[in-house]
Amino acid sequence: MNQDYKARIGALIHHSRLQRGMTQQQLARALSTSQSAITRIEKGGQNISLEMLARISDVLASEIVTLNQAGTLNFRVNGGKPLSGALEVKTSKNAAVGALCASLLNRGTTVLKRMPKIEEVYRLLEVLQSIGVQAKRLNDRGDLQIKPPRRFNLSGINHEAARKTRSVIMLMGPLMHLSRQFNLPYAGGCKLGERTVRPHLFALEEFGLQVTTRGGWYECSSKPKAPGKIVMYESSDTASENALMAAALTPGKTEITMASSNYMVQDMCYFLEKLGVKIEGVGSHRMTVHGLSKPPAADIEYCPSEDPIEAMTFLSIAGVTNSPLVIKRAPLDFLELELLKLRKMGMRVDAGRPYLARNGRTRLVDLTCHKHDGLVALEDKIEAHPFPGLNMDNLPYFVPLAAAARGRTLIHDPFYENRAIYFTELSKLGANVSLIDIHRVHVDGPTKWRAGEVICPPALRPAVLILIGMLAANGVSVLRNVYSINRGYEDLASRLNQLGAEVEAFHDI
Numbered sequence: 001m002n003q004d005y006k007a008r009i010g011a012l013i014h015h016s017r018l019q020r021g022m023t024q025q026q027l028a029r030a031l032s033t034s035q036s037a038i039t040r041i042e043k044g045g046q047n048i049s050l051e052m053l054a055r056i057s058d059v060l061a062s063e064i065v066t067l068n069q070a071g072t073l074n075f076r077v078n079g080g081k082p083l084s085g086a087l088e089v090k091t092s093k094n095a096a097v098g099a100l101c102a103s104l105l106n107r108g109t110t111v112l113k114r115m116p117k118i119e120e121v122y123r124l125l126e127v128l129q130s131i132g133v134q135a136k137r138l139n140d141r142g143d144l145q146i147k148p149p150r151r152f153n154l155s156g157i158n159h160e161a162a163r164k165t166r167s168v169i170m171l172m173g174p175l176m177h178l179s180r181q182f183n184l185p186y187a188g189g190c191k192l193g194e195r196t197v198r199p200h201l202f203a204l205e206e207f208g209l210q211v212t213t214r215g216g217w218y219e220c221s222s223k224p225k226a227p228g229k230i231v232m233y234e235s236s237d238t239a240s241e242n243a244l245m246a247a248a249l250t251p252g253k254t255e256i257t258m259a260s261s262n263y264m265v266q267d268m269c270y271f272l273e274k275l276g277v278k279i280e281g282v283g284s285h286r287m288t289v290h291g292l293s294k295p296p297a298a299d300i301e302y303c304p305s306e307d308p309i310e311a312m313t314f315l316s317i318a319g320v321t322n323s324p325l326v327i328k329r330a331p332l333d334f335l336e337l338e339l340l341k342l343r344k345m346g347m348r349v350d351a352g353r354p355y356l357a358r359n360g361r362t363r364l365v366d367l368t369c370h371k372h373d374g375l376v377a378l379e380d381k382i383e384a385h386p387f388p389g390l391n392m393d394n395l396p397y398f399v400p401l402a403a404a405a406r407g408r409t410l411i412h413d414p415f416y417e418n419r420a421i422y423f424t425e426l427s428k429l430g431a432n433v434s435l436i437d438i439h440r441v442h443v444d445g446p447t448k449w450r451a452g453e454v455i456c457p458p459a460l461r462p463a464v465l466i467l468i469g470m471l472a473a474n475g476v477s478v479l480r481n482v483y484s485i486n487r488g489y490e491d492l493a494s495r496l497n498q499l500g501a502e503v504e505a506f507h508d509i
Contacts (some may be wrong), residue, residue, distance in 0.1 A: 007044030008421060009053075011438075014042040015417060016060045021213045030059045060216075072481045075467065075493060078502035079451060080474035083318075085499045086326035089311045091116045091142070093488045095267035095304035097167040098241050100124050102271050103146040104133070104174040105248055107295045110146040113303035113358065117142055119487040123165040130158035152178060159185040169200055169218075170238055173245030176209040176222040177295070184218045199232060199239035206230040207246040226250050226291075232258040235285065235386040241268045247289035248277045254289045261285055262387040263334045263362070267304050270359050274300045305362035308334035309393045310489065313464060315339075316397035317496075318369035319347045320404045320472050325499065327367040331357070337390050339367075341382065341398070345405055346375045377407030377445065384415060392416075396461040399423045400468045402443035403431040409443045410436075422462030428452045429469040429477070451475030460488045467492075471501055480508075 017027055024038040031038075031052075040046035048056075091114045100121070103110040115121055125135050125144075132149030154175070162168040162185040175182055197218075201211050206227040212219045227250075232240060240260040245268070247254040259265065261283050269282040275298055278290040311330035318325040319342065332354055339349055348370040354363045382402070384392035392415045402409035403426060413420045417438045424433045424441065429452050432444040449472040456463045456479055463484040470477035482505075485492060493503040 006047070009048065010042045010044040012418065013056060013060070017042075022060070027056075027059060031055055072508045073483065073486070074506055074508065075470075075479040075482050076504040076506060077451075077467065077470040077477045077479065078475075078504075079449070079470050079472060079477055081471075081500055081502055083321055083323035083325065083471070083496075083499045083501055086328060087314065087495055087499065088328045089306040089314075089330050090114075090490050091304050092264060092267065092307035092331075093118060093120055093309075094237065094264035095307075096121055097124055097165075098170065098238075098264050098268045099271050099302060099304050100128065100144075100146070101167065101170040101174060101241075102245055102248075102268060102275075104128075104148060104171070104178065105245060105272075105295055106146075106275055106300065107148060107297040108299045110299075111138070111301040112144045112146065113141070113301060115142045115144045115304075116307075117490045119483065120165055120167060123161045124167050126158050126161035127165070127168060127171075130156050130161070132156075154179055154182040157183075157185070166238070169197060170242055170245070172200065172204055172209060172211070172218070172220060173242035174249075176204065176207065176220065176246060177224060177249040180222050182220050182222075184220065186213075186216050186218065199234040199236040200242050202233040203230055203239055203243040204246055207243075207250060209246070224250065226252050227254060228252075229255040229257065232256065232260075235260045237262045237264055240265050244268055244272060244279075244287070244289060247291050248272050248275070249295060250289075250291040251293040252291060254291060255286065256289065257286045259285055259287055260386060262391070263305065263308055263331060266361070267359065270361050271302050271304075274298070274302050303358035305357040305359050306331050306364060308391065309461075311335060311367070312338055312391070312394040312397050313468075313489075315342060315347075315349070315367070315369065316401055317468055317471060319345070319372070319375060320400045320468050322371055323369070323499070324371055325369045327369065329357070329364045330367050332363045332365045334387070334391065335394075337388070338394050341378065341390070342401070345378060345401065346372050348372050375401060375405035375446075377402060377405045377409040377443075381410035381412050383412035393461055396423065396465055397468075399433065399441070399443060400426065400431070400465055400472075403433065403445045403447040403469070404472070405445045407445065409445075410440065411443060412440050414439055419459060419462060422457040422459055423465065425454060425457055425462065425466055426469050428454050429466070429473055431469060447472075449473035451477040453478040454480070456481045456484050458484055460484050464489070467503075471496070471503075 028035045028038045132153045134147040136145045208223045208225040210221045237260045269279045275296045281287040306329045308331045314327045350368045352366040384395040430450040431447045434442045451473045493505045
């Protein structure tokens with residue numbers, strides 16, 4: 001274990017400990033070691049055995065390092081192949097999990113149409129089923145039927161599934177109206193540094209939810225009240241969704257200011273409107289929710305809109321591999337700034353006439369990507385902002401594009417402490433990506449991509465960046481442990497193969 005990796009592992013342990021609200025002394029006591037040893041570990045100054053890493057992961061309820069095990073799914077990529085053809089963008093992961101959480105507010109039957117067949121949805125379904133929800137897939141299109149129980153079995157929650165998804169924290173908003181006392185496991189998902197839950201807790205405490213953290217669990221006590229107005233601590237997507245769900249069953253008017261207006265938040269509003277909740281200001285940072293006095297008992301259908309992040313993924317693939325692709329059903333309103341920057345970099349992308357998504361609200365277009373004459377780096381930095389800025393989950397896909405472009409690009413990822421570190425993994429495929437600090441990298445191009453073998457970063461978007469580099473590199477590459485990718489992408493390998501790629505999924509023996 002070299003010094004760089006010891007420091008990175010130490011930083012992950014440090015952030016996980018802080019997120020769990022533990023002191024170094026408490027962690028040391030749980031591990032039967034000294035506080036000075038914890039200090040050395042977090043500073044990257046001490047060798048750590050695999051046994052110690054496993055013990056730390058158990059105490060912090062956070063898998064610090066993932067090692068390949070028998071049965072792990074991997075990708076073998078024969079790169080450098082010309083790609084062409086058309087594909088449709090799938091339903092948004094983030095809108096889908098939001099709708100699943102919001103379905104708990106409905107005492108009737110909810111049918112969620114075209115739900116993505118991805119690990120994040122599977123894990124959340126396991127959580128819901130463990131507390132008594134009946135969930136049944138109706139057809140091959142992914143339509144799901146959701147029926148709540150008369151009484152939720154919150155003590156039986158599947159904590160193993162819950163710890164693999166960040167989405168579990170969005171159960172707080174609906175459950176606070178359904179139970180006075182309940183516990184939820186710490187949220188999991190991508191390993192991207194300290195992703196604070198304070199915006200959720202500060203918003204929900206205004207509605208009467210008190211949360212304490214103890215031993216890897218959120219202990220929740222609910223005495224619902226009507227705040228009248230709340231100001232979001234951050235313009236967080238998921239925290240705004242939690243506030244909307246809490247407001248939906250809070251009688252009277254609740255004004256939510258400084259809220260996110262991003263795509264999944266708008267989809268959440270459209271779903272709540274199906275339940276009879278009136279919401280003013282959808283798509284803005286100030287919304288007024290006219291809450292219901294009791295849970296509705298409505299039989300409804302809803303289809304979340306398509307995923308702008310998946311659309312950006314294929315835009316990045318088209319640009320990096322210089323491939324003529326048609327990307328159908330792309331959500332235009334959440335890609336306009338990205339498309340402008342891509343065109344300024346030299347990509348040739350045409351947008352067709354807008355039409356409505358199946359939710360009847362979101363505007364879609366078909367995008368046609370033509371072969372380009374070479375990409376050029378933008379003179380200005382590329383950085384993420386809350387919507388309507390460049391989407392924080394679209395930002396990573398500019399890294400391989402910048403690596404393919406002529407010149408130097410500064411990429412600034414302000415929302416996650418550790419994600420920029422994972423961008424440097426592209427260096428294993430020949431890219432010149434230099435870490436400036438935990439939020440910024442310099443990318444120098446153009447890159448002469450080369451094949452390689454890489455273990456998937458434990459984060460969804462950075463994992464896909466490696467796959468994009470492998471598609472551009474001549475020769476055979478291996479991407480190991482692709483669970484992170486399957487959390488957010490449905491059947492990605494076969495969809496790429498339909499465009500002319502050669503991506504083989506295989507399991508370790």
